[in-house]
Structures are given as C-alpha cells and as structure tokens.
Amino acid sequence: MRHGLRRLTGIKVITKKNGKRYIYRRVGTALHPLPDLPENHPEFLAAYAAAGTAPTRPRTRAAAGSIAELIERYLASSDYARMAPSSRAVWRRTLERIREKAGDALLRDLRPDHLRRDIRKLTHGAAANRLKAWRSILRFALDEGMIAADPSAGLRKPRGEVTPHRQWTPAEIEAYRDHWQPGTAERTAMEVIYWTGARCVDAARLGWQMVDSGGWLSYTQAKTHSPATCPVRTLPAWAQRMAQDHTHFRAALPGDRLQWIVTRSGKPRSVKGLSQWLSRAATAAGLPDDCTAHGLRKARASALAEAGATASQIGAWTGHQSLSEIAHYTRAADQKGILGAEQEQNTGNRVEKFPI
Known part of the structure; x- marks a missing residue:
C-alpha cells in the first residue's frame, strides 16, 4: 500500500501586489517567518521545525x-x-x-x-x-x-537633531590599517565592511559562497529584502579610482574558508557582537569612540560618489533604495573629488550588473 507524503500544516502564505511572497508557520497565535523556498527544501524544513520548537507566548x-x-x-x-x-x-x-x-x-x-x-x-x-x-x-x-x-x-x-553615525575619514581608515595588519581578524572585518558597504547584519554572513563565476558579490539585505551587488575580483572601468581600496580588500580576504568574518575559533560572529567588536578594534587603534561599522558604510557611499558613480550605481552597490537615502549618505563626500571625478555616465558607460 502506498502512502502519500504528509503536507506541512500551519503554513500561511501572503503575496504582495509586487509578487513578493511572505511565508509563515502558525504556532498557536504566533506567526514565525519561513524562507521563500519549496516545502521539501532542507532550509525550509529546518526553519519549519525550528518554528515548532520556538517558545510560545502565554495566553493573554x-x-x-x-x-x-x-x-x-x-x-x-x-x-x-x-x-x-x-x-x-x-x-x-x-x-x-x-x-x-x-x-x-x-x-x-x-x-x-x-x-x-x-x-x-x-x-x-x-x-x-x-x-x-x-x-x-x-x-x-x-x-x-x-x-x-x-x-x-x-x-x-518631535523637533530636534539626530546625531547620525559619523563617516570615517581617510586618515582614520589608514590609521586602522597601520594598527591592524593583513591577516588579522580585525583587519578582515574592516576591509569587508568598508568595501562592500554592508550593514553588520549582512556583513556577518558574507563570503565566497555569494561570489559568482564573474567575480561579483550579490546578496539580499536582511533589513530591506532588496539586493546589493559589488565587484570582488575585478573592477569596472568607472571604479578604477578605488583600486587601492580594492587591493586592500582582496589582500584581507581569507582563502581557506567560505565565510569572511569569523571568530578566532572559526565560528560566525553575531550581528551585535560584530558591531561592538569592530568598535573596540577601532578604539584599540587609537581612533575616536564614534568610529563605528555604520560609519564605514557611509565612507564607502562617499568614496563611490567621489569615484564618479551614478546614483543607480551607488544604490546597487550599497543597497540603498531611494535617491534621498543616497543623498543622505553622500552629503559628507569631498565636493572637489566629486567635481574632479571622471563622470562615466556622460561617456555612456554602463555596468550590466547594476540596475538602471
């Protein structure tokens, strides 16, 4: 006698107008998010099982x-x-x-x-x-x-000023590099975050497994669910002004493991732990207390602007979704650098990997 496969129960699927699907497992009154994968995919089954063992909130x-x-x-x-x-x-x-x-x-x-x-x-x-x-x-x-x-x-x-994360200066980046030499975990983490412009929640999981055969790093951001892409192995023509940063980044990448940022024992760093650990590393290098991981993200957006990147290229690299966001993060860019940068968009240069 043949027995059919048992279907998973408690699955709730919500499809938005843009086609984006959100999948959950209902446990009691709680909804636990699941990855948008086939139900027989190992990652989906693992997430489904984890949702079933998650602590339930007491009845109200x-x-x-x-x-x-x-x-x-x-x-x-x-x-x-x-x-x-x-x-x-x-x-x-x-x-x-x-x-x-x-x-x-x-x-x-x-x-x-x-x-x-x-x-x-x-x-x-x-x-x-x-x-x-x-x-x-x-x-x-x-x-x-x-x-x-x-x-x-x-x-x-409410009225008032919000103190944003301060962008690292070129001198602070060089001081960090002088203190933390290539091969140290602290140097690898800084170069990965600075080059990719990724938030810690994404930087903590980046690695060779996300680099395609063409040498491009592509990932979906955890916060916004939108894509971000940047070059790893070679630079497009418009980005040659960032060649020195690219050399530092490549030299810091490990060749003996997939994931780039790990602890001394080789385990992935937690998101919160990564942010605090990098801040401590910056302090150890003699940098001000406001040199944070997010300040490196802003520094990359500024470097892209000074290299002559278009708004679309900056957004595709850092993952920002709106022009207002890009303007916010590039406000501190060197205006002379922007005016003197080679404006590739005026020569018709296009990079297929970046959305227009």
Missing part, C-alpha cells in the same frame, strides 16, 4: 480593549512577522516599554495629548521611534476594528 491576561491587548495582538500579527529579525527586536523593546507604562489603560480612552505626553520627555531619537511604534499599532487597531479613529493622526514628529 490583558484586559479586553486595553492597550496591552492591542500590543499582544500586534506582536502575533503578520505585520510584525514581516519585519526583519533585527527590526522586530527593536520594535518589541519599544512596545514593551509602552505596555509597562500604559498597558492597563483602555484603548478607547487614548487621545492625542496622551501620546504627546508619552514622548515629550524622551530624547529626539527615542521620541521619534516611540511615535513610529504608536502609529504602527494604532493603524493595526484601526484595520482590526478595535478603534474608530487613529489618535496619532496629525501628530508631528
């Missing part, structure tokens, strides 16, 4: 109609599950703070002045994040019919 004890109930329903929703893991962690911490402070209050009694008072004493960055969190859960409440009107509608973002 929040009062019906309370802000705490809204937060619990939001954390179990597909809206929350669709976020990148790093974003979910930040969002959960923010929502937990809201629940600790106002969870017992009834949602129907929430007014705009309550929200203003909640964010008024926070720093600018914390206030902006708190307001984003309020808007997300209140939009969810509106869609779910829990409220008839959104009390966050019309609220303005």
Whole structure:
C-alpha cells in the first residue's frame, strides 16, 4: 500500500501586489517567518521545525480593549512577522516599554495629548521611534476594528537633531590599517565592511559562497529584502579610482574558508557582537569612540560618489533604495573629488550588473 507524503500544516502564505511572497508557520497565535523556498527544501524544513520548537507566548491576561491587548495582538500579527529579525527586536523593546507604562489603560480612552505626553520627555531619537511604534499599532487597531479613529493622526514628529553615525575619514581608515595588519581578524572585518558597504547584519554572513563565476558579490539585505551587488575580483572601468581600496580588500580576504568574518575559533560572529567588536578594534587603534561599522558604510557611499558613480550605481552597490537615502549618505563626500571625478555616465558607460 502506498502512502502519500504528509503536507506541512500551519503554513500561511501572503503575496504582495509586487509578487513578493511572505511565508509563515502558525504556532498557536504566533506567526514565525519561513524562507521563500519549496516545502521539501532542507532550509525550509529546518526553519519549519525550528518554528515548532520556538517558545510560545502565554495566553493573554490583558484586559479586553486595553492597550496591552492591542500590543499582544500586534506582536502575533503578520505585520510584525514581516519585519526583519533585527527590526522586530527593536520594535518589541519599544512596545514593551509602552505596555509597562500604559498597558492597563483602555484603548478607547487614548487621545492625542496622551501620546504627546508619552514622548515629550524622551530624547529626539527615542521620541521619534516611540511615535513610529504608536502609529504602527494604532493603524493595526484601526484595520482590526478595535478603534474608530487613529489618535496619532496629525501628530508631528518631535523637533530636534539626530546625531547620525559619523563617516570615517581617510586618515582614520589608514590609521586602522597601520594598527591592524593583513591577516588579522580585525583587519578582515574592516576591509569587508568598508568595501562592500554592508550593514553588520549582512556583513556577518558574507563570503565566497555569494561570489559568482564573474567575480561579483550579490546578496539580499536582511533589513530591506532588496539586493546589493559589488565587484570582488575585478573592477569596472568607472571604479578604477578605488583600486587601492580594492587591493586592500582582496589582500584581507581569507582563502581557506567560505565565510569572511569569523571568530578566532572559526565560528560566525553575531550581528551585535560584530558591531561592538569592530568598535573596540577601532578604539584599540587609537581612533575616536564614534568610529563605528555604520560609519564605514557611509565612507564607502562617499568614496563611490567621489569615484564618479551614478546614483543607480551607488544604490546597487550599497543597497540603498531611494535617491534621498543616497543623498543622505553622500552629503559628507569631498565636493572637489566629486567635481574632479571622471563622470562615466556622460561617456555612456554602463555596468550590466547594476540596475538602471
């Protein structure tokens, strides 16, 4: 007697208008994201099994109609599950703070002045994040019919300045290289992040397995789910002004393993651990405390601008999706370098690997 294959249960698939699919396993009231792969793929089965063993949240004890109930329903929703893991962690911490402070209050009694008072004493960055969190859960409440009107509608973002991650200067990059010689793990990590412009969440997993036969590194970003591509083995004609950085990058890459950034024992570094470890390495090299991994990402965007890259080329390399983002990260670029750079786009130069 033949037995058919058992189909996996609890699978939920959401397909957006642009064709992008999001796949989840429902365990109780929670949705756990799964990779967009065939159900018989080993990675899909592993993720499916892991979701089944994930700790489940206890059944809600929040009062019906309370802000705490809204937060619990939001954390179990597909809206929350669709976020990148790093974003979910930040969002959960923010929502937990809201629940600790106002969870017992009834949602129907929430007014705009309550929200203003909640964010008024926070720093600018914390206030902006708190307001984003309020808007997300209140939009969810509106869609779910829990409220008839959104009390966050019309609220303005708090005024003030956000101190961005500072871009590394060329002198700081050279000082780091002088301190950490080729062959050290610290040098490899810096060169990989600086050359690729990848966020730590992506840099931690980059390696030869992502380099194609043409010598191009291509990967999907964890935060935005959008692609990023940069040359590894050879440079396109327009990027020759970055040849020295490319030489440093190639010299730092390991030839005895697939993954580039690992611990001394050869294990992959955690995302948070990588960021903090690189900051400590910069401090050990005598650099200021604000020399961070994200500052290297900004330095690469600036170097691309000074090399004469088009906005499309910068975006394809670093993975930024909008012109406003690119402008933000290249604002500190050397204006003389930009004006003096060879503008390949005026000569009709195109690189097929980059989207137009």
